Amino acid sequence: MSHTTPPEERLRELDRALDSPDREALLRAALNDESTLVREHAIALAARYLQPEVLGELIRDEANAVLRNAAQSALERQGPYAAEHLITLTRDDDADVALFAVQVLSKICLPSTEGALLPLVDHHDPNIAQAAIEAMGALASRAAVPRLLRLLDSDPWLQFAAVTALGQIGDGGAVEPLLARLGDELLAETIVDALGQIGAPEALLPLMEAMRAGDRLPLRDRVLLAVAAIVEKEALPAGIAASLRRYLAADESRELNEYLRLVLELDDKALAHAAVVLALAGRITSLLPAVFIRACDCSDDAADIASACERFRSGLRPQLTALLSHADVRVRKGALLAAPLDSAARDTALDFLDDENPRVRIAACTALTRAPSEKAIPRLAHLLLQGAPDEREAAVEALARCPGDLLAPVLPGLDDGIPDETQVACLRVLAGAHSLLARDRVERLLSSNALAVRRAALRVLANHPGETFISVATRCLDDAALGPDVVEHLSRTSCETASRLLLDRLDRNTDLRYHVIRALGRLGSASAVAPLVAVFPACTRHERIEVATALVHIGTADCGAFLESLLASTDGDLRRVAADGLARLAAPHHVEVLMKLAADSDWVVRNHAAWGLGRLGNPISRTTLLVLARDVTPVVARAARAALAKLDATAEGQG
Amino acid sequence: MNLDEIECKMLSDLLADRFGLTFEGMRRDLLATRLTPRAQLQHCATFAEYYNFLMFHPAGGTELEQLKPLLTNNETYFFREHHQFEILARQVVPALAQVLKERPIRILSAGCSSGEEPYSIGLTLAEVGLGGGGAKWEIDACDLSPTRIAQARRAVYGSASMRAISEERKQRYFVENGDRQFVLRPPHRLGVRFFETNLVAPYTGLESGFYDAVFCRNVLIYFSEPAFHKAVSLFARALRPRGYLFLGHSESLIGRRADFEPLCLEGSIIYRRIGAPGP
Numbered sequence: 057m058s059h060t061t062p063p064e065e066r067l068r069e070l071d072r073a074l075d076s077p078d079r080e081a082l083l084r085a086a087l088n089d090e091s092t093l094v095r096e097h098a099i100a101l102a103a104r105y106l107q108p109e110v111l112g113e114l115i116r117d118e119a120n121a122v123l124r125n126a127a128q129s130a131l132e133r134q135g136p137y138a139a140e141h142l143i144t145l146t147r148d149d150d151a152d153v154a155l156f157a158v159q160v161l162s163k164i165c166l167p168s169t170e171g172a173l174l175p176l177v178d179h180h181d182p183n184i185a186q187a188a189i190e191a192m193g194a195l196a197s198r199a200a201v202p203r204l205l206r207l208l209d210s211d212p213w214l215q216f217a218a219v220t221a222l223g224q225i226g227d228g229g230a231v232e233p234l235l236a237r238l239g240d241e242l243l244a245e246t247i248v249d250a251l252g253q254i255g256a257p258e259a260l261l262p263l264m265e266a267m268r269a270g271d272r273l274p275l276r277d278r279v280l281l282a283v284a285a286i287v288e289k290e291a292l293p294a295g296i297a298a299s300l301r302r303y304l305a306a307d308e309s310r311e312l313n314e315y316l317r318l319v320l321e322l323d324d325k326a327l328a329h330a331a332v333v334l335a336l337a338g339r340i341t342s343l344l345p346a347v348f349i350r351a352c353d354c355s356d357d358a359a360d361i362a363s364a365c366e367r368f369r370s371g372l373r374p375q376l377t378a379l380l381s382h383a384d385v386r387v388r389k390g391a392l393l394a395a396p397l398d399s400a401a402r403d404t405a406l407d408f409l410d411d412e413n414p415r416v417r418i419a420a421c422t423a424l425t426r427a428p429s430e431k432a433i434p435r436l437a438h439l440l441l442q443g444a445p446d447e448r449e450a451a452v453e454a455l456a457r458c459p460g461d462l463l464a465p466v467l468p469g470l471d472d473g474i475p476d477e478t479q480v481a482c483l484r485v486l487a488g489a490h491s492l493l494a495r496d497r498v499e500r501l502l503s504s505n506a507l508a509v510r511r512a513a514l515r516v517l518a519n520h521p522g523e524t525f526i527s528v529a530t531r532c533l534d535d536a537a538l539g540p541d542v543v544e545h546l547s548r549t550s551c552e553t554a555s556r557l558l559l560d561r562l563d564r565n566t567d568l569r570y571h572v573i574r575a576l577g578r579l580g581s582a583s584a585v586a587p588l589v590a591v592f593p594a595c596t597r598h599e600r601i602e603v604a605t606a607l608v609h610i611g612t613a614d615c616g617a618f619l620e621s622l623l624a625s626t627d628g629d630l631r632r633v634a635a636d637g638l639a640r641l642a643a644p645h646h647v648e649v650l651m652k653l654a655a656d657s658d659w660v661v662r663n664h665a666a667w668g669l670g671r672l673g674n675p676i677s678r679t680t681l682l683v684l685a686r687d688v689t690p691v692v693a694r695a696a697r698a699a700l701a702k703l704d705a706t707a708e709g710q711g
Numbered sequence: 712m713n714l715d716e717i718e719c720k721m722l723s724d725l726l727a728d729r730f731g732l733t734f735e736g737m738r739r740d741l742l743a744t745r746l747t748p749r750a751q752l753q754h755c756a757t758f759a760e761y762y763n764f765l766m767f768h769p770a771g772g773t774e775l776e777q778l779k780p781l782l783t784n785n786e787t788y789f790f791r792e793h794h795q796f797e798i799l800a801r802q803v804v805p806a807l808a809q810v811l812k813e814r815p816i817r818i819l820s821a822g823c824s825s826g827e828e829p830y831s832i833g834l835t836l837a838e839v840g841l842g843g844g845g846a847k848w849e850i851d852a853c854d855l856s857p858t859r860i861a862q863a864r865r866a867v868y869g870s871a872s873m874r875a876i877s878e879e880r881k882q883r884y885f886v887e888n889g890d891r892q893f894v895l896r897p898p899h900r901l902g903v904r905f906f907e908t909n910l911v912a913p914y915t916g917l918e919s920g921f922y923d924a925v926f927c928r929n930v931l932i933y934f935s936e937p938a939f940h941k942a943v944s945l946f947a948r949a950l951r952p953r954g955y956l957f958l959g960h961s962e963s964l965i966g967r968r969a970d971f972e973p974l975c976l977e978g979s980i981i982y983r984r985i986g987a988p989g990p
Contacts, residue, residue: 541754663717691716
């Protein structure tokens with residue numbers, strides 16, 4: 057292709073070339089194009105239209121790295137389709153070709169290739185051996201572990217690769233051999249990472265020793281990350297947990313604790329998180345203020361720290377009172393935001409609702425959201441009714457977690473003359489708490505001039521039992537602004553009356569019909585099928601798409617028949633919905649239809665076909681799925697590979 | 712709301728087609744976060760429903776317009792990547808000295824957000840003496856978001872926009888209002904024209920321009936590959952021969968375009984249009 061033409065034009069020429077008898081030659085040329093845009097597209101097309109054998113020849117080109125790399129990428133995209141030929145290439149006389157083949161198989165990562173790749177771990181060519189080791193790590197091959205352990209005493213590059221793979225595999229049998237080599241300066245970092253990935257508790261104390269050792273300071277950050285990963289992976293055995301705490305409390309760990317304090321102030325979130333985990337798991341009391349200052353100062357981290365505190369709450373409990381009365385307001389605020397509150401601490405949090413600092417008041421609300429307290433309701437209601445907007449918002453979150461029948465202090469917010477935003481806030485509380493209080497007052501607010509108030513009132517009433525809400529819904533359906541909300545709430549009830557109420561609206565050609573159709577689909581009511589099919593011809597295009605989608609959700613046999621008829625539609629978007637429906641509802645006899653859809657020009661239809669064939673799991677679809685696994689559209693290729701994996705798993709189970 | 716892979720691709724393709732922006736792969740969570748409130752406002756329980764709404768509902772087009780300000784990170788500030796303004800002052804303007812005796816310098820700020828960049832360009836040109844007796848520059852500033860354009864026209868800024876500006880410049884060019892905001896003094900807004908456009912639409916309003924320089928910084932990183940080339944082709948047509956293109960520090964044309972050559976000026980890479988101007 058002429059390189060005086062812009063890349064976009066060369067792309068169009070490439071697509072036109074697909075119908076040309078010179079397709080293969082043109083694709084090969086495009087794989088070598090100077091523009092990455094053109095090359096990327098050529099790779100996708102080559103994966104779809106060139107055979108693995110053709111691509112395999114291209115990776116032999118010693119002179120042209122661009123072409124070679126493009127061919128490798130195309131083979132990788134072919135995935136399982138290319139696997140057999142790639143395995144053949146791993147035995148090629150040309151060591152570079154064999155190497156590239158192993159590397160591509162490693163990226164494809166098919167479990168079925170494990171047996172062919174495993175022997176290559178001991179290949180005499182160290183590059184091929186290294187690539188095979190990396191493949192074993194990618195495949196998480198436990199069968200490879202004994203060979204990898206033997207390689208820990210071999211060539212340094214193979215050692216690195218073996219250690220990395222052992223970490224990826226995660227087999228506990230590797231822990232002792234790795235610990236034995238922790239003193240190796242070259243391998244130490246990689247070993248530490250691997251031990252963190254394996255997550256075995258028996259590695260914890262040796263790693264702590266490495267972190268404390270004064271001569272291993274450059275390694276310290278890596279070890280901290282690994283230690284935190286082990287602590288977080290699963291609950292430590294009681295003996296190891298106790299040993300960890302003793303270790304961190306010892307005098308010799310003073311300098312280590314100071315290091316953790318510094319890390320808690322860093323911008324590096326991963327390291328800071330590791331320090332938080334170790335401080336909490338190790339019950340390092342002196343570090344707890346720094347942990348909660350971080351929760352206060354870094355809002356992004358507060359939720360993360362709260363989660364860690366919840367995990368290690370038993371160790372925190374004795375410290376809560378001291379933290380909540382700490383001289384530093386940041387510690388108090390951080391503790392309110394992140395510490396798990398027991399009943400005594402919760403009472404302390406209540407007092408902070410009256411703190412002179414509004415940020416502390418808001419933090420107290422956040423604490424009470426995590427640990428609701430009935431005693432807090434009057435004070436929270438006061439903040440909701442009288443506080444600044446951000447205090448009101450925080451109070452809403454806390455009150456919505458309280459028992460619905462105790463929320464009477466909030467009800468003055470529903471009175472006439474109260475500002476709309478306050479009424480909305482009170483209604484949000486009642487809705488969140490699923491409260492049935494003051495139903496009459498809430499119903500009156502359905503007539504408010506403010507749409508936000510009407511919507512919020514409707515949300516509260518939607519919590520009432522099905523038939524009770526139906527009478528409200530019937531009245532509100534004629535409110536043009538509120539109608540869609542009513543329909544949405546009706547779609548969440550499970551009563552047949554809701555379905556009938558909606559079906560009554562189906563024949564009315566209004567803006568609401570679109571929402572009604574969608575709601576009938578969500579309700580999944582079989583009685584809606586015939587009316588939906590009947591109204592289909594009278595619908596506008598966007599309503600037809602919703603009718604088809606609703607029938608997919610309802611999913612009866614009648615729905616399947618109607619959706620199959622839509623496959624013949626000239627409307628591409630309707631065909632897409634029909635293909636989705638068929639994929640979900642297909643019976644075994646639909647496998648031929650789905651195989652035909654797998655060759656459709658529309659990637660969405662092909663994707664649904666792949667999914668449906670995977671669901672049916674019929675072996676006759678294997679060849680079709682192998683072709684789809686090379687699809688130009690990566691998401692389709694992935695769906696096809698997932699379907700193939702299911703077929704393989706089924707075949708193995710039966711074998 | 713959960714955004715699955717298929718929904719993500721369909722929405723991404725729609726947004727790429729309409730606005731040139733890409734959200735595939737790593738940015739899926741960002742797309743979900745930004746679209747969830749809009750989807751819920753339209754009573755959609757899933758992103759598949761929201762996609763159908765955008766594509767087929769009569770109000771879908773209006774809804775798409777509402778997405779514009781949500782789709783990009785609009786963070787910017789005065790004299791961001793200040794070395795590029797120094798290059799404009801010390802390299803570009805002197806190189807054009809002869810022609811600027813006859814006509815104003817013309818600069819495009821593509822993806823101008825709330826106006827900090829085009830105003831920074833104007834202030835730079837004033838400081839090198841192009842002003843005086845009426846503006847000797849014409850700065851066109853465009854953005855996808857009407858909200859941002861409106862903000863730019865108001866020329867009122869918070870402290871975040873002022874983070875890289877010296878105290879001396881702040882005093883000289885801005886007035887602080889009662890809300891602790893900074894208002895650009897009216898004389899310094901002269902010569903800057905704001906308008907809304909989509910850089911990948913069939914018609915952008917820029918095709919007939921002959922710009923001496925285009926600034927398009929930290930915009931193209933949001934573009935899909937085809938949209939990237941479409942936009943750069945637009946700039947190639949809009950620039951005079953040997954006109955300059957300024958990109959963000961993480962953006963590059965090297966190895967991607969044969970119609971621009973990289974120049975190393977004062978340690979930074981700027982691009983220059985080569986070849987004849989387009990139609």
